[in-house]
Amino acid sequence: MDELRVVTRFAAEAADTILPAFEAEAPGDSRPRAALAAALSFADGGPRTNLQRTAAFAAHRASKEASSETARLAAQACGDAAAASYLHPIAKATQVGHILRAASCAARVAELQAGGDENAAVGSIDAAVRRASPTLLDVLNRYPLAPAGSGRLSQIMSTLDASLRSRT
Numbered sequence: 001m002d003e004l005r006v007v008t009r010f011a012a013e014a015a016d017t018i019l020p021a022f023e024a025e026a027p028g029d030s031r032p033r034a035a036l037a038a039a040l041s042f043a044d045g046g047p048r049t050n051l052q053r054t055a056a057f058a059a060h061r062a063s064k065e066a067s068s069e070t071a072r073l074a075a076q077a078c079g080d081a082a083a084a085s086y087l088h089p090i091a092k093a094t095q096v097g098h099i100l101r102a103a104s105c106a107a108r109v110a111e112l113q114a115g116g117d118e119n120a121a122v123g124s125i126d127a128a129v130r131r132a133s134p135t136l137l138d139v140l141n142r143y144p145l146a147p148a149g150s151g152r153l154s155q156i157m158s159t160l161d162a163s164l165r166s167r168t
Contacts, residue, residue, distance in 0.1 A: 001016040001048070004009035004085055006135045009043035011084040012036055013101035014128060016145045022074035025066060032078035035059035037122070039081035048085050056082035073153070077105035090116050093144040096161060100146060103128040111152075121156055129163045140164055 009131065015036050022032050039056035044049050059079030066072040080102040087098040107124035114120035146161040 003135055003139050004048070004083075004087060005043045006133055007043070007087055007099050007139055008039050008081060008084040010128075010132065010136050011077070011099070012039040012043055012088070012105040013080040013131060014103040015039070015074070015081040018070070018074040018077055018106050020070075020074075021070040021109055021113075022062070022066065022078070025079045026062070027069040029060040029062050029065075031055070031062040032075040035078040035082040039078075039085065052085045056080070070112050073105040073109050073112075077102040080105070087139075089142075091143050093147045096143050097101055097142070097145045097157070098099045099140055100157050100160050100164075104160055105152055107156045107160065108153050111156075125156065125160050125163055128160060129167065132164055132167070137164060139165055 015032075019032055019036060022029070035055040038052045042052055044081060056079045059075050059082065063072045063075035066075055079103065080098065083101070084098045088095050103124075105122040107128070110124040111118060111121035140161070145165075146157045148156075150159060
């Protein structure tokens with residue numbers, strides 16, 4: 001459970017930085033904020049309950065309803081933070097998303113907010129690497145590499161994954 005709390009906190013810290021992008025677009029939709037709160041409750045020592053699951057699903061639904069990429073990514077990151085508390089011990093590449101997708105979303109949002117400047121994503125990735133604890137790195141290294149994809153978010157996640165693994 002302690003390792004899951006570390007993973008959840010890492011995801012929640014990334015999601016927290018971009019939640020305003022969602023709230024600016026949909027100020028009346030509290031689902032991503034509720035997912036972030038559920039994630040932080042667990043990361044702070046609270047029980048892992050169905051709250052994290054249901055809040056994650058709700059934030060992901062909010063993501064699908066968002067009209068801009070930045071808002072969609074922000075809501076997704078909050079949902080991913082809540083879902084991180086349910087990281088499976090089965091070493092599949094798809095599980096790496098529970099560890100890294102929120103930070104990858106934050107990097108992509110930084111890039112979008114900088115007018116597509118990839119250096120903004122690099123700066124966000126570097127910040128995530130600095131925040132990563134030895135426990136997070138240990139957990140990540142139990143899983144295969146992040147799945148490769150052609151989309152920009154997948155590319156960012158692969159870069160983040162490689163950067164984190166190079167620290168060990």
